[in-house]
Every structure is written in C-alpha cells, then in structure tokens.
Amino acid sequence: MNLRSSWVAETGQTREDTRLTQTGVTTPLNTVQVRSGILPGSYDGQYRLSGLWMNGTAAMTATVHEGRAVIQGSISQGAYPVALTTEETVTFTAGDAQYGRKDLVVVKIYDNVYDSSNRNEAKIEIVKGVPAQTPVAPAAPPLSLPLWEVTVPAGASAGNGGIPWNSALKDLRTPVVSAGGILPLEGPTQRGTYPGQYQDTPDGQFQRWDGGKWVAYPAGVGGVIPASASTLPASYTGQYRAVADGPLQRWNGSAWAPAYPGPYFNDSLDAGYTVSTTYVNTLVERAENPLTVSFVAPESKQAILSFGSRMELTLGSGGTSVASSAFMCVRITQGTTVIREVEDELAAMASRSADPTDASSVSTVQRLYNLTPGQTYTLTAYYRTSNATMRAWFDNTYIQVTPQY
Incomplete structure (x- = not known):
C-alpha cells in the first residue's frame, strides 16, 4: 500500500x-x-x-x-x-x-x-x-x-x-520553516513552491512567489511601496513608490520617474517684436529665441495645451499707423516630423485699429489628442504681424502642456 x-x-x-x-x-x-x-x-x-x-x-x-x-x-x-x-x-x-x-x-x-x-x-x-x-x-x-x-x-x-x-x-546554511510559514531568507535564493508563498530577505524586503518569480510584497498586492521603504528595488515595470519629499513615482523599466509628469512649462519675460507677416520663431530684441517646451505623451494620448503673451502693436520706422493684428501660435514636432503646423485659426491674437490702443494679454487653451504614448513632442512658439509697417510686440510669453492621465 x-x-x-x-x-x-x-x-x-x-x-x-x-x-x-x-x-x-x-x-x-x-x-x-x-x-x-x-x-x-x-x-x-x-x-x-x-x-x-x-x-x-x-x-x-x-x-x-x-x-x-x-x-x-x-x-x-x-x-x-x-x-x-x-x-x-x-x-x-x-x-x-x-x-x-x-x-x-x-x-x-x-x-x-x-x-x-x-x-x-x-x-x-x-x-x-x-x-x-x-x-x-x-x-x-x-x-x-x-x-x-x-x-x-x-x-x-x-x-x-x-x-x-x-x-x-x-x-552554506539555508533555513526552512513550517508549511505556510514566512521563510527568513539566508544564503542563495531558491524558487518558490506555490503561488502565495512568502519570504523575508536579509535586506528587509518582503517577497511573494507569483508562480514564476519572487516579487516584492507591494507588487504582489498591487500596492505602492511606502516612503519608509522607498530604497527597495522595483519588481516590475509600472510599480509605484511614494517619496517623502516628492511626487509619486513609477518604475519605467530602468529608473524611477514621476508617475504623473508635468505640467511642462516654459516662458520668457523678455520682450521682443517682429515685422514679419509670415510666422517666425525669432523676435527682435529678445535674447531667448526660440521659446520651446518638450513633453512625453501619456497613455491617454491626450494633453491640454495653453499658450499666450502680452501683445502690443506699434508703428514701425517710416510706416503709417494702420489697423493690424499680432498672432502667436505653436508648431508641434516629433523629432524632425511636423505634427501640427502653425496657422491663424489656432493662434492667440490681439488686434488694434488705426488709432493706438493699449497692450493686451491674450491666451488660448486647446486639447491635443491622438498622441503616441511614450513619445517626446516639442512645441515651439511662432509669431507674426498682419502688416509689415506695424511691429507686433510679445512679452511675458509662455507655453504650458498638461498631460491628461
């Protein structure tokens, strides 16, 4: 028997x-x-x-x-x-x-x-x-x-x-415990015997056998590694950890990075002007040219774009004061590929009549969609005036991208 x-x-x-x-x-x-x-x-x-x-x-x-x-x-x-x-x-x-x-x-x-x-x-x-x-x-x-x-x-x-x-x-000694007990690991790591088996490593990491490998306890329960144990290594891509002096982080496969990066922002407080009637990314008298910001597209494929400037139109040298408009827009590129070209319909715009008017602050908010997750996009500010005899001034200019999660 x-x-x-x-x-x-x-x-x-x-x-x-x-x-x-x-x-x-x-x-x-x-x-x-x-x-x-x-x-x-x-x-x-x-x-x-x-x-x-x-x-x-x-x-x-x-x-x-x-x-x-x-x-x-x-x-x-x-x-x-x-x-x-x-x-x-x-x-x-x-x-x-x-x-x-x-x-x-x-x-x-x-x-x-x-x-x-x-x-x-x-x-x-x-x-x-x-x-x-x-x-x-x-x-x-x-x-x-x-x-x-x-x-x-x-x-x-x-x-x-x-x-x-x-x-x-x-x-060469290795420990054993009773069936169902938590093994205090010493010596070489051996494979688990059943999913749900636990062991405690010499460096203080609590691990669970998932049927194929040992994973840190927060991974086993889908939780976040607490700030008190934030020095523990990640167990898988997509694991989260809390950091005492910063935002929630996510393991991207090779490094810890902010779990919800952004918003991405860049600005210039330096005034400059253009008399170009076609879009240009360089302003006269501004030292910071061009104004750009880059961001990484989120899994949602969407982001909120906001840009604007304090705009003013003044008479150029030898010109005649006429009704005119100042335009600010952004070109979106992915590497060398242009994803979205500048155009007036997408621009922030300020206008004035033939008689002088005060400067005005204008901005616009737009939704970006159909982005490729994980890819880096670059936004560059462009400017123009509607009349070459009128200088279009831009000051306190900014671009901001807020990924949607």
Missing part, C-alpha cells in the same frame, strides 16, 4: 512511515518532498539563523554549535529530522605542501536500508577537498546537508599558524 500514516496502525509502523508523514517543520519542495535546511532562530532573537553555527577554536579545529535541521532523502525515503543538542568539535587535516584546498562540513545521514552502510545514524563530518592551484569545494555526498565551506591554505597545520578562521569560512 502506497499511502503512509503515523500512529494509526497498532503494529508495523516503519521508520519511513514516521519520516514521510511529519509535516511540522518542513518547507515544501514539491507535493511529497521538502527542502533540506536548518530551523531559524537564536537564543536572544537577534539573528535569523544561528543553528549549527561554526567558529574556529584552535589552529586546525572548529566547533559546531547546537541546532536542528531537516534532510530530505528520495521520495520513498522521506525527510530526516536531526538535532545537535551540545557543541561538537571537528578537526581538519593539515594543508597540502603546495596547494590550498576547500573542505565541506556537512550533516550526513547513514541509513543502511538505502545505502548498505551497516550504519543507522546522523554524523557531522568533514568532506575533504582536492588540493589545486584554484581549489574548488567537493560535491556534498548523498543524503547530506552542507553547512560550511572551509578554505585550508597550503602548509596549514597546528604548528604553522593553522587555518585563518576570520577569512576561511563560507556559510
């Missing part, structure tokens, strides 16, 4: 039955197996993972401290829970005369039913590496849990300085 149970049958419960059906401290690996790893926690609550910690205590010896772990065997074997309740000392062999090597410290399970070892026990062992000019750690033996990688320098011995413990240790 393939279905296993614990503490049901009066007789005949096997060791495999017991191991296979323990579902407490196990992070699922698939529907039957669990991850191998170490139970998290520390005596004072300061550390995520202190079980089976190791430190050097003499030239060639180290101490492995208390801890509990789970080691997954094959599907038929089940998971082996282990516990080290008192410290254990491990001793490394002397270094090679010429080359360094890398050793592994592992928890090894011996189960005679499966490995014909004539042993049924759990041991902390050293797996000795091969000395080499560029040494690599040996593979972990079957049914073992790697704890530490130790670099043993060439010539290291008890009488020759030993192992430099401050630099020789590489932590």
Whole structure:
C-alpha cells in the first residue's frame, strides 16, 4: 500500500512511515518532498539563523554549535529530522605542501536500508577537498546537508599558524520553516513552491512567489511601496513608490520617474517684436529665441495645451499707423516630423485699429489628442504681424502642456 500514516496502525509502523508523514517543520519542495535546511532562530532573537553555527577554536579545529535541521532523502525515503543538542568539535587535516584546498562540513545521514552502510545514524563530518592551484569545494555526498565551506591554505597545520578562521569560512546554511510559514531568507535564493508563498530577505524586503518569480510584497498586492521603504528595488515595470519629499513615482523599466509628469512649462519675460507677416520663431530684441517646451505623451494620448503673451502693436520706422493684428501660435514636432503646423485659426491674437490702443494679454487653451504614448513632442512658439509697417510686440510669453492621465 502506497499511502503512509503515523500512529494509526497498532503494529508495523516503519521508520519511513514516521519520516514521510511529519509535516511540522518542513518547507515544501514539491507535493511529497521538502527542502533540506536548518530551523531559524537564536537564543536572544537577534539573528535569523544561528543553528549549527561554526567558529574556529584552535589552529586546525572548529566547533559546531547546537541546532536542528531537516534532510530530505528520495521520495520513498522521506525527510530526516536531526538535532545537535551540545557543541561538537571537528578537526581538519593539515594543508597540502603546495596547494590550498576547500573542505565541506556537512550533516550526513547513514541509513543502511538505502545505502548498505551497516550504519543507522546522523554524523557531522568533514568532506575533504582536492588540493589545486584554484581549489574548488567537493560535491556534498548523498543524503547530506552542507553547512560550511572551509578554505585550508597550503602548509596549514597546528604548528604553522593553522587555518585563518576570520577569512576561511563560507556559510552554506539555508533555513526552512513550517508549511505556510514566512521563510527568513539566508544564503542563495531558491524558487518558490506555490503561488502565495512568502519570504523575508536579509535586506528587509518582503517577497511573494507569483508562480514564476519572487516579487516584492507591494507588487504582489498591487500596492505602492511606502516612503519608509522607498530604497527597495522595483519588481516590475509600472510599480509605484511614494517619496517623502516628492511626487509619486513609477518604475519605467530602468529608473524611477514621476508617475504623473508635468505640467511642462516654459516662458520668457523678455520682450521682443517682429515685422514679419509670415510666422517666425525669432523676435527682435529678445535674447531667448526660440521659446520651446518638450513633453512625453501619456497613455491617454491626450494633453491640454495653453499658450499666450502680452501683445502690443506699434508703428514701425517710416510706416503709417494702420489697423493690424499680432498672432502667436505653436508648431508641434516629433523629432524632425511636423505634427501640427502653425496657422491663424489656432493662434492667440490681439488686434488694434488705426488709432493706438493699449497692450493686451491674450491666451488660448486647446486639447491635443491622438498622441503616441511614450513619445517626446516639442512645441515651439511662432509669431507674426498682419502688416509689415506695424511691429507686433510679445512679452511675458509662455507655453504650458498638461498631460491628461
């Protein structure tokens, strides 16, 4: 019978039955197996993972401290829970005369039913590496849990300085928690087992497995990364974050940018005039020529355009005062392509009769539509007069574009 149970049958419960059906401290690996790893926690609550910690205590010896772990065997074997309740000392062999090597410290399970070892026990062992000019750690033996990688320098011995413990240790431990628990991530990131699984990273990011990748918790719930955690990296294009001293931001795939950019604005308080009866973008006596503003089209494909100026018509040199008009319009381009040309029907206009009149401030508001989202458009101010004998003056000129979201 393939279905296993614990503490049901009066007789005949096997060791495999017991191991296979323990579902407490196990992070699922698939529907039957669990991850191998170490139970998290520390005596004072300061550390995520202190079980089976190791430190050097003499030239060639180290101490492995208390801890509990789970080691997954094959599907038929089940998971082996282990516990080290008192410290254990491990001793490394002397270094090679010429080359360094890398050793592994592992928890090894011996189960005679499966490995014909004539042993049924759990041991902390050293797996000795091969000395080499560029040494690599040996593979972990079957049914073992790697704890530490130790670099043993060439010539290291008890009488020759030993192992430099401050630099020789590489932590290979990874934690496991009960099914449904939040995993305090240490070591390499492993794939999730089911959508909705959570883990907490060493840098304080809360992540959720979405079925294909780990995403930051705000992404998993469609929320906004709060200002208090605004240093977290983005998880996907379109994610939002709040910034304490600025507007809401959106990740565009490569950088954080204002989520709702704009309005885009440019102006000139410098007066200038033209006597051209065709549209020009340069005014006499104005230093700031031409007046332009660029903007990025939003997803709505629409924006509100506003432009205007303080306009006045004065008699030119040698001319005769006649009724005339001043026109301001904007040309819209996308790169070198003209999207909208200037024309009087779209212009802001001020008129005067043959007799002098005061200057007047005029503006117009228009809707731009059918824009290409994400493309940059440039608006340039153009001016003209209706009569070459009359100077059309423009002062306090501005252009503003407000994207519609």
